[in-house]
Structure formats: C-alpha cells, structure tokens
Amino acid sequence: MIEIGRAKRAQQVYGFDDIAIVPTRRTRSPQDVRLNWNIDALTFEFPIVAAPMDSVMSPATAIAFGQMGGLGVLNLEGLWTRYEDPEPILDELAEISDAVAATERMQQVYAEPVKAELITERMNQIRDAGVPVAGALSPQRAQEFASVVERAGVDFFVIRGTTVSAEHVSANEEPLNLKEFIRKLDVPVIVGGCATYQAALHLMRTGAAGVLVGFGGAATGRTRHVLGVEVPMASAVADVAAARRDYMDESGGRYVHVIADGALGRSGDIAKAIACGADACMVSTPLARAEEAPGRGWHWGPEAWHGTLPRGERVRMGRVGSLEEIVLGPSHTPDGTMNLVGALRKAMGTTGYTEVKEFQRVEIVVHA
Amino acid sequence: MIEIGRAKRAQQVYGFDDIAIVPTRRTRSPQDVRLNWNIDALTFEFPIVAAPMDSVMSPATAIAFGQMGGLGVLNLEGLWTRYEDPEPILDELAEISDAVAATERMQQVYAEPVKAELITERMNQIRDAGVPVAGALSPQRAQEFASVVERAGVDFFVIRGTTVSAEHVSANEEPLNLKEFIRKLDVPVIVGGCATYQAALHLMRTGAAGVLVGFGGAATGRTRHVLGVEVPMASAVADVAAARRDYMDESGGRYVHVIADGALGRSGDIAKAIACGADACMVSTPLARAEEAPGRGWHWGPEAWHGTLPRGERVRMGRVGSLEEIVLGPSHTPDGTMNLVGALRKAMGTTGYTEVKEFQRVEIVVHA
C-alpha cells in the first residue's frame, strides 16, 4: 500500500503495457500447444471471444468467427436489433470524420428502440449457421429481453456493462437481482465487467459461468477521463483470478471462467492476459481492423452513444486484412495485429508451455 | 521517504493523473446520488465552485453558474473591476495569438488600477440576480478592499493566491494578519492555496470556512517551471483532508471545508479530488471551454499578468458547448469536458456511493 497523502492510501496496479512474459528454460513446438477452451458444455478451438460491439460483430461476422472455432457475441442492444437493415447507417457513420458530429449522430441513431422480434431474428440467423449462439444485454435491460433471448435458444447469455455488480441498489426502480435472474435462466451466463477481487467474488456467487474482467473497449473507452474510474487490466485479471480460486474452494469446486475484456489491442496482450490468470479473452480492437468488420475501419463501444454522458470515442482503426487472417493468419504485419491464434500458440511454445491452464503460471516481469 | 542523495530525503507524491477510482462490489443508480454541498449557511446543488479567473467568470457567467446551483466567484482584481467595460479588451486579447505578445499586452491592461466602485457595482449586479455572491482578492490587497467588499454584501469572501500562508512575514510592509482579518469580517472566508498538512492546519486555525488546496490554474500555471514549486494535487488534497480531521478534533468540532483548486481539467478529476478527501472543487479549465466564457476560447490565470515574473500562460481551449451543457449536460463529447455534474453522479453511483462525504472513502489505486 502506498501513501497518497496522510488521509489516503492506495494499491499500486499494473496494465498489460507494464508487464512482459519471460521465457523459461524450456521451449516447445507451437504445433504441440493445445488452445481448446472448454466452458459449460461447449469446446472452442481457442480461448478468444469476439466482443459484442457494433463495429466488430454483425450476424455475419459472428457466424464467420464461430466457424473459425471461436465464440462471437452479438450486441442485442445495438444497431442489428434496432434496425431491420443497419447497413445504410453503418455506411453513414463511416462517412463522418468529425468526432463531435459522430457522437451526436450516434446518440440519434441509437435512440431508436430495440425490437424483440429483431433479437429473435438475429439469434436464429446465427444458430441456423450451425455455430454457437451468444447475445449480450446490458444489466439495465437484461430482465426486459431475457425471455426473448432464452426462447431464441442461445448457448450463452452475456450481461455486459461498464461496471456490473452483484448488488445494484436503486430507490426508484426494481434493480436486477442477478442471482435470481441467473437461477431462473436455462442458459449459462457470462457477466461483467468487474475489476476487483470482491466484486468478482460476488458475481461468481450469483451462479455465473464466467465473469468479464475490465470495462471493455479500452481503445475506445474514456471512463478514466469522464468518471475517473479505471483498473489497469493486468492487476484486475490477477485479482479476479484469485477470486476464482477462492470461490472454487468456497463452492466446493465450481470453476467460474475469468474472461479478460479490455486493453487487448495486440496479440501479445492476449498472451499477457492469460499469463495473469485469464481463461479466455474477449477481443474487439484487433477484430475491428478486419475487412469484414461492420465498423468499416472505425471502432466504438456502447459507451460511445450514451444520451447525456458518452464515455467512449469512435476510433479510426483502418483495415489490415481479412477476419481469418487476423484470427488464424497468416500475418503480413509485425505488430501483433494479425494471426492472434498463431501468436498465442507461439508465445506459449516459446516459453515452454502447451496448456492454457498451465500458462497462467508463466513468469512475468514489470518493466518501469 | 525516498533518499534523493545522501544529504536530502523526499516524500513521493501523486497527481490526479497517477490515480484512479476503483469500483466496489455495489453499484447505485445515479438518480439516488445526492450532490448537495452545505457550507456555512448556504446549500448548493453540487460541490463545484467556479474559479475567479477572467477567462471564466464575468458577472454574467457568475450569475448563470449560480442559477444552475453552483457558486461562482468573481475575481475582484481582474478586468471587471479595473474597467467599466472590459469587453473590448477581451476581444483584443482573443485576437493575439503570439504567446509573448499576449503576455506583454496582459501586463499592460492589468496595470490599470482596481476601482472600489466597480467592485461594489459588480457584486451588486450578481446579488440582484438572486444568486449567492462571492468575490476573490489576493492576500496582498485583501485589507485594502475588504470593507468595500463587505459593504457590498457578499456571501463568501475568497482570498486566493498562489501560496497563502497563515503567517506571512515582511520587513517593509505590514503583512495581512489572517486570523485578525477573518475575525473582524462578517462573512465567511475561503482562503488558499495551500498544499501541505502544516500550511492547511494553520490556515484552518485562522477561522476560515474553507481552504483552497493547490495553486490553481494547473492548465495555465507554470509555477513549477518558474519557481520549481509544485505539489501534485492528489497528495495535496489527501494531506489537507488529514488536517481537516485533526483540526476538527483540536477545535472541538469545527469542520473546515477542503476545496480542491487545480488540475481539474476533466470531470473525472473532480471525482478523484473528492475521492482524495475534498468537500468541493474549484473548477476553471472545463468552464473556459463554454461558449459564454469571457475568455472567448482562451484561458489564463492571475499569474499570467504579473509585471516582472509572469508564472502562467494563456492557453487556447476552444469551445465545446454552452455553460449549461458543460455543467449539467447533456454531453456530446466522450472526453470528460461536458456534463460535469452528471459525470460525478455517475462516478459515485457506479462505485456504489450516494453521499459525497462517503465517497471520500472510495478505494483508489496508483497506476505507474
């Protein structure tokens, strides 16, 4: 603990940029590395989840991502559930280069109501393609659309907000009782973000299958500027990983997956997140650079369109290659933006690991 | 304590940029958050004071700020008390883009004497609008104009300088005896800046209703370059908050308000200041970006026009929206420059707090 001043103390925390992974005395062939991620009844080829952000996931890219072996999550409060055909809106947004104008236009287009029938339609479309189906709602609207989502037959129900707590208190509205909500649902729930041991432990006790660590969308998020709230990801993941271990003990063996969600802009960050204790990573920035990405070279999160207090900005990402090249390679750029899966495989092999679970124990260092 | 070299030790200190607020395991609805600030006999809607700087506060903006529910303070040694009509001068300054030329012109226009009748006139104008009245003087001239200000009927008397001490010693002039001065005055006094536990404790013992922490105008101030003097704000506020607690004990219960004054460029900084122990924040930079701001897109503090040793620079701020949008929202920018009150409300709710006083205890972290 550090003394800020006589009346205040604070913990020192670290982000992925502050740390690095250290090789051991062994190396392994990348081909020997096993990346499978088993959560609930499903197994994925690699521990990467595509984030429910409109600039990244459309029904089409969710399907493509699922076909490559990952889990794509559609935002159920995004343009695809507000508009029958959001393509013209995406085209229009891509044409606006001024930041303030873009924020104002997003505030307008996202004012269109979410439609239950579009939720059903989008979920069906993904399920019909034969890939795992997952949709995300904010905690504020989870209850309103839960039955629609459940009936649509999803594999995962994602509740994702900037900060989601197990215990939300409100004087004027009936808050979401997460524990009750999850117990009633027939599908596994992934919930977050959270950023501390205590918050994560309480989320785990609600019965969630996985918790999201972080506030999401670090490339686009400005929560630190607007609210002053921030928890650098390396420390957040390492804290929540401790909650997983303690909850497993407390619950008599229930393993809740820790999914890093934020500050994962390059392939090396994915390796670092696992090195800090994550079981999987929810990725957005690298996917926003795909030619197929609905953002058309731009990237933004749900915080960007808040009506009175936007806390995210739309960021120009450009396009580096196809979604497949970005996820599975081959890469033509040396900066960690392509071949995410190959890079994780190589990072593990080069430091002597073949199992993701073991790689959580790899040595890391802090670089001033 | 850190060893700088064998003959010198130093404390490690932190600014708002070095720290961040951490969510707890609870969240609260922003609507449930109570922001009222009670000081002396008055209650304000939110704990934000507009700084007595000519680029921010004119009689008109002080009135507007007061009508929104805050406390606007007019600089009684600024252009509005030196000139019957300072608008042409403000127009002229806004046209000068060269930094040195601007400093030289400011040195000239501020050489015009302060006029007692203009102090009276400006204070009357604000009081007539039905909002709380507050004017600021430097410690050097507080005695000279005190009776004028008092007769004008202010609600708060602000004594504000780069560094104000309870014990100013001078061989050639009769220094201001703060304790005596405050005792004689009929209105509550807010005094500062100070930056350390000891300095604050002595200021509290003078009978002040509030102390200003910091040197003010961080965006424009260059005290660190010119004098080498600086105390990063997070540490300064946390130190002075300890002085408030100890003085309350020593005085048998007198609560002196701690008002952060400096480095508050974004809404998140306001939340951080309170998290470090502030009761309220004196804000300038965000308000300088208002369309109505007298600075016309430029921002400067009293240090900028010193005749022989200017210690502040005039900074181009641009304009992001109306004063009301900046203070109360809605925001159209995701960078913490608009909707200051909404952002504070959200910061508190999202971390589980509904009372400003309790929010002083929220957990913070240091990020390298």
Place this chain on the structure above:
Amino acid sequence: MIEIGRAKRAQQVYGFDDIAIVPTRRTRSPQDVRLNWNIDALTFEFPIVAAPMDSVMSPATAIAFGQMGGLGVLNLEGLWTRYEDPEPILDELAEISDAVAATERMQQVYAEPVKAELITERMNQIRDAGVPVAGALSPQRAQEFASVVERAGVDFFVIRGTTVSAEHVSANEEPLNLKEFIRKLDVPVIVGGCATYQAALHLMRTGAAGVLVGFGGAATGRTRHVLGVEVPMASAVADVAAARRDYMDESGGRYVHVIADGALGRSGDIAKAIACGADACMVSTPLARAEEAPGRGWHWGPEAWHGTLPRGERVRMGRVGSLEEIVLGPSHTPDGTMNLVGALRKAMGTTGYTEVKEFQRVEIVVHA
C-alpha cells in the same frame, strides 16, 4: 517481488535506457584502456561482434569488420545463402517504402531455399580474406547444415534464435539436442538468445563457449507486441552474468562468455551492457547505418520474414558514415552512432577503468 494482483507476482526489471554508469573518484587515460577480447583460441581487438542480419553482414562487410579487429557473423539462412547474387534483391527491397508491402516481399524472397554450396562458398570467401570466420544458423536448421558449416572450417558456430533453450521439446519432430550437438562439433559454439538465469545456466551446461543474451534486433523486433514476451536487457545481462559465475563454480572453472545481443543502438549501450556483466556485445543497429551496409539504409532481422507470424519490422536507419568511422571513428555525430570503440574506451577511462573484466563492476544507477 511486486504484487500485480492477488494471484500474481512479478520481478521489476530494467533496460539499458533505465540505467546509467557512474564515474568513480578516479579517471584514466583512454589510451591506457585495453579492450582485447579473448574467447576460445582467438583474440579480438575489441569486444564487439557484428550480428548475423542481412541488413548488416554480407561476406564483404564481415571481412571488413574482421580486418578492423572484430568478429563478423554471417547469417547462413539469409539472402547470401539463398541466392547466388542477392544484390538485385537488396536493391529491390530498398526501393519499397510501404511497411506491409516490404513484409510481404520479404516473406517471398526468403521462401527461396537455403543452399549448402552457397554456405560453403560464403564461408570460404571470408576465410580466404584472412579474418576469423563465423556463421549463424537457427536452432531449427542447425542440424541440417552443421556438417556443411563444419567442413567449411569456421572459427565459431553461432546458433541464434529469438529464444533458444537447452531443452526443446517437440512431439512431432526430433528436436535439437544442444549438448550432444555441441559435443560432436569441432568448433566452439555461441548460442542464444536467452534472457534468464535458469535458461542461461542450462545453455552453459551444453558446453557452449558463449551465450547470447536477449532476443536480438531490439530496433526491429516486435516480440513484445506479437507474443507479449520481453526481458529488458540490463536485467537480462545481469541475471545471465550471475549464471556465468555460478556455472564457473559448478563446472570447476569453465568461463562461458556472456554476449549481450539486443537494444545496443548507441555506443553508450555497449558500455552499459558490459557494466551489467557482459563480456562482449553483438551489435546490429549501429552497423546498419554504415555506407557499406547491405541493407542500404534499412535494417531488419530474421523475425521480419516469418511466413505466418512476422515479429520484426524493417526500419529506416539512414547512413551516417563508413563502417570504419562507425566502428573506429572519427565520429562526426554527437549521438552515439559513430566511433563505437572510441566511445567504449572513453567510457572506461572516464570512470577509471582500464580492463573490460573490471569494468563489469562499475557502479550504475537507475533513473526513474
């Protein structure tokens, strides 16, 4: 050890930029400084090895570097062993300014197979010039070409990869058994990179004459972005120097040379590497700025042309002078890019040292 979060701890580490050398109470004349480097049967005029990178070492520059008194190493999997005449390819690459296009073209031209007869021819050419001969292979292909290299009569066999371990495990291929491989070879082996005490100790036990510390090519390498793997050089060298000492004890007196390989962009970095415990430095960036450098003002390492996961970028270096001016002076630039040998001599003299081995004990400081 630092706590990253409850489930993870990490060591704080330092790069050359974080440290500086401190003068003692003595100074010595640069002329009195002895820089000779004795390794195995050979003695070099100065402890600098030219790195096996195509942008730095051609047969011609390896000869020139050897004639100045250093050890030049040719990359035996580079353009000079893939093409009878690589000059047109080097010309072509120098014309490509777009980064992605350059990566893609490099992936193509390096797809051409390595030819055993060219290895022989290049090694002969260097030996015929009367200078020490050294060639580098990756651990993946060391076995394949070992006999060719040995028959060509080299003085040093260099096995160089991003991370080389004494114990590489593979399920599908027969990995290189370094210990056996080195025992059978008739020439001394220099092997690396490694970056930790444990990894280095195991490499020393294979019988190597020297170990390379670092991942090489820091100016061009992006391993930290792609894999998340990085060990800042000052800490890496200081750790491996401890392994040298402990291995010397364990082996009853075998002295394995520690050769820093990476982050040596300026002459001051060479001095810092030795100050951290290195016996010699493998240098690339400064030599890439030579008029004779085959890169024609560009610089890249073997990671730059990986077929599916490139981890290095081609960097524009420009040209500052002749190879001789860069190595032996005189310098016409005050930035540490010329007269590497003179600078090391001056650094040692100015801090009171005349022997490289003693200079490993010079005091250093960390600057925040």
Place this chain on the structure above:
Amino acid sequence: MIEIGRAKRAQQVYGFDDIAIVPTRRTRSPQDVRLNWNIDALTFEFPIVAAPMDSVMSPATAIAFGQMGGLGVLNLEGLWTRYEDPEPILDELAEISDAVAATERMQQVYAEPVKAELITERMNQIRDAGVPVAGALSPQRAQEFASVVERAGVDFFVIRGTTVSAEHVSANEEPLNLKEFIRKLDVPVIVGGCATYQAALHLMRTGAAGVLVGFGGAATGRTRHVLGVEVPMASAVADVAAARRDYMDESGGRYVHVIADGALGRSGDIAKAIACGADACMVSTPLARAEEAPGRGWHWGPEAWHGTLPRGERVRMGRVGSLEEIVLGPSHTPDGTMNLVGALRKAMGTTGYTEVKEFQRVEIVVHA
C-alpha cells in the same frame, strides 16, 4: 539499493524534473530575501555563475554579467583564445543548420591552436572593466596555461571537464596532480564536474574553493548516449552536499562551495539545485537565449567539437530577451526563461525563506 539482476545492484537517482519544492506554513516577502553569495574574498549579488561556453560567454557578456552582480567565466580554450576575432566564425556557424555539417565545421575551427597571448588579452579586457575575472581550462591543458592565466591576474581559476577526478592516472603522459597544482596557484580554484560523494570528497581534499557538480551543458550534452555515463542532477547535488558537510568536519571547518553545473534550463531548476544543497549554480542554457549571447541563438558546449568523439550537440535556443531581462527581469514569458534572479527570490519567499543557506533545507517531493 535496487536489484537490476542477480549480479548487479544500483541506487535509484533523481533529476530536477523528478522533484519539486514544497511550500512551508510561512511565506516571506521577496524583497526580504538575501541572495548574496560569498566565496573566497568576493561577494556576488546572486549565486549564479555564467558557464564558460562559447555560445554564452564572450569577454563582452562576461563583463555585462559581472556588472549585474554575477560571476562570468570565459572559456580559455574556446574561440576567443584561438582567434583574434572570432565574430566571423560565430556568424558562419550560426548559418549552418545541418547538425552533422555543424559538428564537422566546429571540429575544424576548434582545431586552431589556443594562443597564450589571447588568454592574457581577454582576461585583461575583463579585468579592465572592473568586474571579477574568471577563466576556465580543461584538466588536460590546465598545467600548460596555468602561469599565463595566473599572471593575467584572475579572481578564480576554473578547471572544468566532463569528469574531473582528483586522481587521474595515465601511463603515457604526466597527469595533472590537482592537489599540488592548486597549492602552487595563488588564486582560488573551482573544479569539476563530479557527480558522486566520493569523487567530490577527493576533489575537496585538493584544496579547491568550489566543486562543480554535474557534467555541464545538459541541454547540449549527449554523454549518456555516447558513453552511457550520467548522474541525474538532484541526486548528484544532494550527494556532493553531503561530501561538503563531511569534509568540513574532516578539515576542521573548511567550507567548499558546491556549484551545480548542468540541467539548469529554467529558473525553477536553479531553486531546485539550491534546495538539494547547492551554494550556487553555473548556468548556460538560459543565458544562451539572450540577444547578446555570442551563440546567436545557438548553444553548444566543449564536448561538441571533440575531434574523434563529439559528445554534445549544437542546439537551437532562439532568443527571448536581453541578457539583463533574462538575469534580472522583467520577464515577458511565463516559462522560467527570464528573470532568473527574481524567480529565485520569489521561490524562496513563497516558501518562507530569506537566506540561501537555509533554503538548502526546504522540503522537496518526488513526483512519479
């Protein structure tokens, strides 16, 4: 002590940019501040010495600086003692904008021999103006020109090099025996740079009246890039101040002045140097910005023209005002480049000090 790696430890050190001065609970009027500096038989109006650099000190500016109340030192191995009329050369250098071309031309013009008769002439010129006379030689040539300088009747003899030790050892030349040299001289000697407790203590034992701390010319010096050698100034001054105290005890009361020489680019740095324990500051960068400065808006130190290993660069400074405005004010810039004396006076008053010697004890903080 910090562990860099298992084989190396290091002290953490700090520069002026890392620290700041903290106000106390008192303030004093700047008019009450006494800045006199007494060294040997002389008293100066303020504790600022003008550095012997050709871009700063000509005979004319040395005289002007002396007339203001300070001590100007002429470089006796600079252009003024190599050329009867260096003005055309200064004109020519000012016209060269390319950095390498400037270094090469400086290497040429400084190859002209130093002439004893010009040393005499320049010293006479300054003495005739009625101000204190001081000339600087490098340790390499101190013996050669000592008698010329002494006969010219200087008040201070300055021996200044990048690193000067009390014990210089050389196999091929007769090194300067500082102790003997100083004993024989009839004038007080100021000698440096040094940067550590031990080096300073040994310099003090040679009988010097003052020691220079630092390597000089931080704005232009690149010793850290070329040699890897650097000691951040705050720590260096605080270490040498401890040597002063210990030497005073050891010598039975001899007070050797500690003169900070380097990294003093703004007025605030002068205050910080004294706060770390300096008695006076040797300043160059601020003076290089004077309209009268011989550098004509450029700034360079003796390291810039070394024949084979230049370790300093010529830097474009521009011009902010007259020498008098820079030293004594008034200032028209808020960045610490003007009114150095007024700023020091204000820094001391604002933190409650009236004596330079007491100001060495002012509280400082470290800001990450």
